[in-house]
Amino acid sequence: MGCHAATPRTAATPPLDHRIQRTGWVSVAGRPTRETQGADIEAARIEADLHFPLHIQQMFPELRVEYPETIGDREAYVLVGVRENQLPAKLYFEQQSGLLVRLVLYAESPLGLDPVQMDFADYRDVDGVQVPFRVTLSQPGSRSTVQVEDVRQNVPIDPAKFAKPTSDSPAFSSVPSNPAN
Numbered sequence: 001m002g003c004h005a006a007t008p009r010t011a012a013t014p015p016l017d018h019r020i021q022r023t024g025w026v027s028v029a030g031r032p033t034r035e036t037q038g039a040d041i042e043a044a045r046i047e048a049d050l051h052f053p054l055h056i057q058q059m060f061p062e063l064r065v066e067y068p069e070t071i072g073d074r075e076a077y078v079l080v081g082v083r084e085n086q087l088p089a090k091l092y093f094e095q096q097s098g099l100l101v102r103l104v105l106y107a108e109s110p111l112g113l114d115p116v117q118m119d120f121a122d123y124r125d126v127d128g129v130q131v132p133f134r135v136t137l138s139q140p141g142s143r144s145t146v147q148v149e150d151v152r153q154n155v156p157i158d159p160a161k162f163a164k165p166t167s168d169s170p171a172f173s174s175v176p177s178n179p180a181n
Contacts, residue, residue, distance in 0.1 A: 025164050033165050053100045053120075054129070056081070060089065071101050087113070099123055099130060114140055126151045 024036045049055060056063075060081030068075050069092065076092040083089075092102035105116045116139045120132035133148045 027165055052103075056091065056100075059083065060091075063091075066090075068095065074101070076101055097123075100132075122147075124151075127153055129153075 024041050025033050026036050027033045052059075060083055062082040064080045064082070066078040066080055069078050070076070071092055071094070075095045077095055079091045079093070081089040081091055087106040087108070089106070090102075090104040091100060092104075093099065094101045100120050102120070103118045105118075106113045107116060108114075116137070119136040119138070120134075121136070122134040123130045123132050125131075131148075131151050133151070134145060135148075136143065136145045
């Protein structure tokens with residue numbers, strides 16, 4: 001979900017505006033725009049924030065260490081992030097590199113807690129910062145992967161890119177070559 005990732009999805013919520021937005025929308029090529037709330041909004045914010053690992057302390061003021069776990073074939077440190085009036089989240093950091101490889105958020109549902117898992121992979125250096133170029137979002141009944149082709153920092157983006165599409169406008173299907181338009 002990011003306006004300029006190579007993906008047919010976009011979100012109306014800027015990534016670091018954690019205090020204001022409580023609703024949002026998702027647009028997928030060939031499907032109608034869908035309203036989102038709760039854990040979907042939190043997952044969209046995190047997925048859209050390519051520098052989320054740099055913002056962990058902002059989002060989770062309290063972090064507790066748990067026992068290490070194995071993710072794939074690698075050992076990972078596990079931290080539990082606690083936020084006021086929110087369910088805790090689990091963050092998994094690969095022991096060798098220290099990079100965030102998984103985040104699990106929980107949402108309340110009529111059937112209990114639903115997990116939303118985000119796996120971060122294909123880290124590359126962008127202006128001295130390691131950025132995950134592949135993010136896989138898994139939740140009960142669905143799984144999607146965002147593969148980023150290009151990351152440019154501090155590029156102006158027209159605020160109209162974040163406007164919710166009208167019901168008669170088609171969902172976007174390609175990434176513009178000039179993100180300032």
